[in-house]
Amino acid sequence: MPPVVLSSLPERVSGLTQTSDVTGLKTASAVSTTISATINQEFEIVLEGVPTAGYVWELGPVTDKEAVVQELGHEWKRLTSLVGGPSQEHFRFLALREGEVNLHFRYRRPWEKGIKAERFFHIRVTKA
Numbered sequence: 001m002p003p004v005v006l007s008s009l010p011e012r013v014s015g016l017t018q019t020s021d022v023t024g025l026k027t028a029s030a031v032s033t034t035i036s037a038t039i040n041q042e043f044e045i046v047l048e049g050v051p052t053a054g055y056v057w058e059l060g061p062v063t064d065k066e067a068v069v070q071e072l073g074h075e076w077k078r079l080t081s082l083v084g085g086p087s088q089e090h091f092r093f094l095a096l097r098e099g100e101v102n103l104h105f106r107y108r109r110p111w112e113k114g115i116k117a118e119r120f121f122h123i124r125v126t127k128a
Helices: none
Strands: 011-014 017-021 032-038 042-049 056-059 069-078 087-095 099-108 117-126
Touching: 032 042, 042 056, 042 099, 056 069, 056 087, 087 117
Parallel strands: 032 117
Antiparallel strands: 011 042, 017 032, 042 087, 056 099, 069 087, 099 117
């Protein structure tokens, strides 16, 4: 299933059901999204960025994320052949068991203290 575009936001989710509550886009503040998946379902969260400028999306620490979902990996995919152009960072997850968890992504340069943007995803895993 191709990724589902969430409004005009720079993130995408594929392989599942989601709803979104968008706030503060012009100030790059948090976007809250609820994602519903079933046990043993893989899904992907796609966030746009510019890694050539040093910015990366980091998944923040979540104490119980391993219990409900498992991160399978992530990779950058270029959107253009132009040097310095935007890319998409694809985060892949597997729903492990029934429950809920919040995933917090921060867009930042690792050597700087500030955060340029944040995205929050509420994951709800149910039985098939």
